[in-house]
Amino acid sequence: MTRKLRRDSETPxxxxxxxxxxxxxxxxxxxxxxxxxATVSRVLTGRKPVSGELSQRVRRAASxxxxxxxxxxxxxxxxxxxxxxxxxxxxxxxxxxEVLKGVTAGAASEDRQVLVVDSNEDxxxxxxxxxxxxxxxxGLVLCSPRMPAALLKEVADTGTPLVVVNRxxxxxxxxxxLVDYHGGMRDLCDHLIALGHERVAYLEGPVDAWSEQQxxxxxxxxxxxxxxxxGIPCGSGMADGYQATETALETQPTAVMAFSDYVxxxxxxxLAELGVSVPGEISLTxxxxxxxxxxxxxxxxxxxxxxxxxxxxxxxxxxxxxxxxRKPGTVTVPSHLVVRGTTGWSRPSA
Amino acid sequence: MTRKLRRDSETPxxxxxxxxxxxxxxxxxxxxxxxxxATVSRVLTGRKPVSGELSQRVRRAASxxxxxxxxxxxxxxxxxxxxxxxxxxxxxxxxxxEVLKGVTAGAASEDRQVLVVDSNEDxxxxxxxxxxxxxxxxGLVLCSPRMPAALLKEVADTGTPLVVVNRxxxxxxxxxxLVDYHGGMRDLCDHLIALGHERVAYLEGPVDAWSEQQxxxxxxxxxxxxxxxxGIPCGSGMADGYQATETALETQPTAVMAFSDYVxxxxxxxLAELGVSVPGEISLTxxxxxxxxxxxxxxxxxxxxxxxxxxxxxxxxxxxxxxxxRKPGTVTVPSHLVVRGTTGWSRPSA
DNA sequence: TTGTATGCGTTATCAA
DNA sequence: TTGATAACGCATACAA
Numbered sequence: 001m002t003r004k005l006r007r008d009s010e011t012p013x014x015x016x017x018x019x020x021x022x023x024x025x026x027x028x029x030x031x032x033x034x035x036x037x038a039t040v041s042r043v044l045t046g047r048k049p050v051s052g053e054l055s056q057r058v059r060r061a062a063s064x065x066x067x068x069x070x071x072x073x074x075x076x077x078x079x080x081x082x083x084x085x086x087x088x089x090x091x092x093x094x095x096x097x098e099v100l101k102g103v104t105a106g107a108a109s110e111d112r113q114v115l116v117v118d119s120n121e122d123x124x125x126x127x128x129x130x131x132x133x134x135x136x137x138x139g140l141v142l143c144s145p146r147m148p149a150a151l152l153k154e155v156a157d158t159g160t161p162l163v164v165v166n167r168x169x170x171x172x173x174x175x176x177x178l179v180d181y182h183g184g185m186r187d188l189c190d191h192l193i194a195l196g197h198e199r200v201a202y203l204e205g206p207v208d209a210w211s212e213q214q215x216x217x218x219x220x221x222x223x224x225x226x227x228x229x230x231g232i233p234c235g236s237g238m239a240d241g242y243q244a245t246e247t248a249l250e251t252q253p254t255a256v257m258a259f260s261d262y263v264x265x266x267x268x269x270x271l272a273e274l275g276v277s278v279p280g281e282i283s284l285t286x287x288x289x290x291x292x293x294x295x296x297x298x299x300x301x302x303x304x305x306x307x308x309x310x311x312x313x314x315x316x317x318x319x320x321x322x323x324x325x326r327k328p329g330t331v332t333v334p335s336h337l338v339v340r341g342t343t344g345w346s347r348p349s350a
Numbered sequence: 351m352t353r354k355l356r357r358d359s360e361t362p363x364x365x366x367x368x369x370x371x372x373x374x375x376x377x378x379x380x381x382x383x384x385x386x387x388a389t390v391s392r393v394l395t396g397r398k399p400v401s402g403e404l405s406q407r408v409r410r411a412a413s414x415x416x417x418x419x420x421x422x423x424x425x426x427x428x429x430x431x432x433x434x435x436x437x438x439x440x441x442x443x444x445x446x447x448e449v450l451k452g453v454t455a456g457a458a459s460e461d462r463q464v465l466v467v468d469s470n471e472d473x474x475x476x477x478x479x480x481x482x483x484x485x486x487x488x489g490l491v492l493c494s495p496r497m498p499a500a501l502l503k504e505v506a507d508t509g510t511p512l513v514v515v516n517r518x519x520x521x522x523x524x525x526x527x528l529v530d531y532h533g534g535m536r537d538l539c540d541h542l543i544a545l546g547h548e549r550v551a552y553l554e555g556p557v558d559a560w561s562e563q564q565x566x567x568x569x570x571x572x573x574x575x576x577x578x579x580x581g582i583p584c585g586s587g588m589a590d591g592y593q594a595t596e597t598a599l600e601t602q603p604t605a606v607m608a609f610s611d612y613v614x615x616x617x618x619x620x621l622a623e624l625g626v627s628v629p630g631e632i633s634l635t636x637x638x639x640x641x642x643x644x645x646x647x648x649x650x651x652x653x654x655x656x657x658x659x660x661x662x663x664x665x666x667x668x669x670x671x672x673x674x675x676r677k678p679g680t681v682t683v684p685s686h687l688v689v690r691g692t693t694g695w696s697r698p699s700a
Numbered sequence: 701t702t703g704t705a706t707g708c709g710t711t712a713t714c715a716a
Numbered sequence: 717t718t719g720a721t722a723a724c725g726c727a728t729a730c731a732a
Contacts, residue, residue, distance in 0.1 A: 375726085376725065376727090377726095387725090387726080387727090391727055392727090395727075397728095420725050420726070422724085422725080423725035423726040424726065424727080426724090426725085427725085427726055427728085428727080
C-alpha cells in the first residue's frame, strides 16, 4: 500500500491563512507552470536548453511561489556542500578573527559559505569540531591547530581536503599556510640586541602550537648571538600575559618578549599596574601587529603580518584543491619588524 | 530498465588501493553487520529497541568502517539543519567577534553549528547573506543589521526564525536582543557634564544602525541638560574614527564622543598624531568596552556591556523558539559607565 | 525485535 | 526540446 504524498492530499488547504506555510518545492513550481519538474530544474540551473515560452512560465511561477531549491537535496545529490569549515582557537583574539575574515571574504566571493568553530584553545574540542565539520563541508581550514599529530591525521583521514594555518606537518594530503615566525622573532631579537639587551624573559605560548616551536627556535639561535632568553610558561590569551608578567619580572630581565600582541597587551596592562615604566625599565615586544598594538600606550614593538591575507591564502589553497585538484603545497607569509614605543635601550635595574 | 546501483556493481573493487575511497554508507554497515539498514539506523540513533547482540555487531561494523551518517540526507529527511546562521557587519570589530563567540559557544553546547557571514558593513550584502543563509539553517541571528525594514521583512518572510541584535522592529515574528545604548550614552553625557563640558563633538555611527538612533536620542536629551552636541559624520570603523577626528576638532569641542570604542581608538590614534593631549585638551569617550579600550594610552572612558552575553542571549532566544515554540520577545542588556583616563575636567582652549 | 519499502527534494539519464 | 523516472543516504511506518 502506497502512502499518499502530502501534496496529493485530498484536503489541499489552499493558501492556509497565516501558518508557517510549507516552503515551495520544485513540484509546486512545476504544477503552477504546468510543466514537469525536470523542466523547472533545467530552467533554474540554466544548464540545458529550454524554450523561451516555458522558461518564462517557470520563472514566473518560481518567483511567484518564492521558490528556492532545497540545498540539502542538492548536496545529497551532487555530493558538494558549497560550504567550507574553519576552526579557530579563540574568536576573541583579533589575530584569529581577522584570519577568519580573510577566509569568509574569499569564500563569499565564490558563493561558498563558512561554518565556524571556536575551540576555546582546547585541542580535544578542536579535534571534535573538525571531525564534526568534516561531514558538512567540502574542505576545512584549521587555524593554528594545537591537536596532536595523530588526531590531525585522523581529520585528514576523513578524506576532507585540509588546509592548516601555522602548523607544520609531513602529511602530503594537507595544504599549509605558514607565517615566518622564525624570521620575525629573529628580527625582534636582533632589535633588542642592538639596544643592548642581554637578558630577556619570553612569555611562552601554547606548547602544542607549531608557531611556538618556530619562535623558540629563533630564540635559541639568538642565544648564540648573546641574548639570554628565559622561558616563562604563559599561554595565548590576554589574561595569560597579564598573569605571567610578574613571574617574568622576577627573572630580572631588561626586556619581555611575548608570544603575541594579544599576550603582550595583557602584559602591558600588568606592567602599568605594577608601576613598571615601558620602555624605561622594561622593553616589551609582541607578534602579529593586531590593530590595537599601535594604540597601546607607547605603541607596541612587534612583527607585522598580513592576517587577512593568511585567511585568503587558506581559502585559495582549498579552492584550487577542490576545483583544480591541485596537489597540496606550502605557502609562507612574511613578517616584518615594526619598531614602536615599547622597546628602548637596555637599562639594567640591578 | 533499471540502472544498476553502484554498490551492486559487478566489479566491486574491494578496498581500492589508496584512492579517495567512497565514504561508507549505512548500507555498507548493514552488509558488514549482516543486518538490515533499518537496524543500523535504529542502533545508531538509539531511539528504537535493538537486541544487544545485533547492537554489538552494528557498532563494531560502523566504527570499523568509520561510518558517520550523511548529514545532508538527515537534513533532507528531518527538515532540521542543526545549524544556525549569524550575520555580522565586520568580523574585525572586536565587538562583533565577541558577540559571535557568544553565539558559537551556546550553539556548540547544544551540538549545533554556526554559519557565519561578514557583510562588510554593506546593507545589501547583509541582506543577500541572510537570504542565502536562510535556506541552510534552522534560524538566523542578525547582528546590528543595517538593512532597510523592507528587506528585513523579506528575510522574516522566508519563515526562518529570526533574532536581531541591536535592531528595533515591530515585526512580531522577530526576537530582539537590545543593548541599552540610551542609558549608556546618558551616563556618559552626565559624566562629561559633571566635568564641566558644555560643547562636545559626536562621531556618528552608521545612519542605518538602530543603536545609532538610540545614542542620538540620548544626546538630544543631554542637549536639554546643557550639553551642546555637534554631530560629525563618521562610521563604525577605526579608520572612520581616525579620519573624522580632525573635522571634529574644527568644531572646537572640549570633548569628543565616539560611536564605539572601536571608532574611539581610531580617534585616539589621530589625536596623538596631532599632538592633542587627552584628556588635557580633549576628553574622549567610546562605547562597548572592548578589551583593548582599557589599554589604550590613558585608558578609554566608555560604557561597558557584556558582549559574549549578547551572543549567548541571541542563541538562547533562537533555541527556545526552535525547541519550545516560544513566542518572540525582547531582552535588554544593560550597560554601565566605566570611567578611565580619557575624560577629565573641561579646559576650553578658546 | 527485525526486515521491507517508501519518501524527503533535487538533478541526471533515458526515452519520446 | 520535453517528460517520466531513478537515484543521492537516511529514518520511519508498516509488515512480519
